[in-house]
Amino acid sequence: MRNLWTIARREYKLYFISPVAYVVAFLFLLVIGYFFFSEVTTAVAYSMYYPTAPGVEILISPMVTLILFTMPALTMRLVAEENRTGTMELLLTAPVKDWELVVGKWMGSFLFALTLLAATFIYPIVLNFLVDPGIDQGLVFSGYLGLILMTGSLLAVGVAISALFSNQVAAFFVSLALVLAVWIIRPAASATGTGSDVLSYLNLVDHFLTFYRGTIDLSDVVYYLSLTTLGLVLGTVFVEIRRWR
């Protein structure tokens, strides 16, 4: 546990001196801010015709898309850079287990992503003041829980991909391609017809819908947790494979 924390803390600190992390944070907050502003002003302008107050979903849905596209940028460096500079040799000859290394790195990125999510929490609070009698807090809770679970699983997959490469850019694009593949898996599944149940079960975004609607379905929680575990196990395996080469 101590090693996990040591590694996670280094990675977390590193994000604050990394330009990539700042670009991600800027993009994240800027886009969410824009959506928030435009949705709220539109709702105000059309309040006479559609007297429905905007809820937290005006934030959650753009955030899902943003998370899908930006998480690979947070994970691409994690292991690939160590492979490239040779510092991996240092970590692999230190008394640290391979899984501790992978999980520690994942934890570091997860903490940074949580920091980003925490920063966006200002919008639901502001919205709560704007809307009378306040927004549905259950939706806020389930929405953010879903976002956290999805972020964790995407980061775990990203760490695993990063462990395969010694080039950050390659790690980024492969992670992104994988995310996109899992995203569009449902239209593809319904087009083929056969095996669509299995394929749509794998869909990353579908599992988010329950959280979006304000319910917490255990099967969806299990889905994200198992995807996280899978990513971390694969990442450990990839690190071990590197030893044998």
Added chain:
Amino acid sequence: MIEVEGLTKDFGARRAIDGLTFNARQGEIVGFLGPNGAGKTTTMRILTGYMPPTAGTAKVVGFDVTEQSLEVRKRVGYLPETVPLYNDMTVYDYLKFMADLRHLAEAEDRVLEALEVVNLLDRAEGYIGNLSKGMRQRVGLAQALLHKPEVLILDEPTIGLDPAQIIEVRKLIREIGKERTVLLSTHILSEAQQICDRVLIINKGRIVAEDSPEHLQSRLAGAQRVSLRVQGDADGLESSLSAVNGVQTVVARPDGTWEVETIPGIDTRPQIARAIVQAGYDLLEMRAMGLSLEDIFMELTREEPEPPAMDETEAEQVEPEPEQETVEEE
């Protein structure tokens, strides 16, 4: 402290090391000597638990490197050839990070201690990315010394250092080697001669020679040669020298000195001196010429000449130039 038996490592079809067997005792500095690609780094990487061997066993401080890798890694300090450092960290933060990974008690003190040993205390707050090659090397060394390891494995520890730093680091290694086991690789032969208690010459993944630097030199030198300088005209000297028991060849060199080759194993210098004086000449200078470690190294690691035509050039390379020899020994 280090016991290696039949260690073999294949990279695909290429065999990097082939049945290495050697030991290193506590308080011993063992030098790994060999040309590039001989398998030095691979052996060190196996000993530090970085990669598993294909066959054979290796034990460090009594722990098997594959079965009890973590125990080995706790007890070994390792300076890899590439000196991997995080450029975006300060020297202090980096060492603190490594100390934390090793669960060191009083990590701060240990970091400062290690920095003091490598004489880098004044750069503790500087970013590693801004350091010179020599300083980076010292940071790497500090990292290897942090936990006061029982076994220290150093891959080319003095590479990239300036002469003053080289002397400093060699002194440091000697100091550490008094109580602990040090395994270091180098391709600088004089370095091996100066700091190692024992030298392993490795070529193409095999150990081709193993002994103390002095023994290696005398054992492998083959015929012994003596250089002489005699006063005045010495035309009749050749026959007097040839008559001495044990002398094989006598060659007069253009610069007025004589080179006498004797059969190995016996020291014929007293007899030669007597013969010269008895023949009525004045002996000005006499010196035994050993083969340097360089020559031995070249001899042991040279490729077998394939076409016969190559023989001459090959022989020329191996034959030591006596002129240079005297310069080096002085």
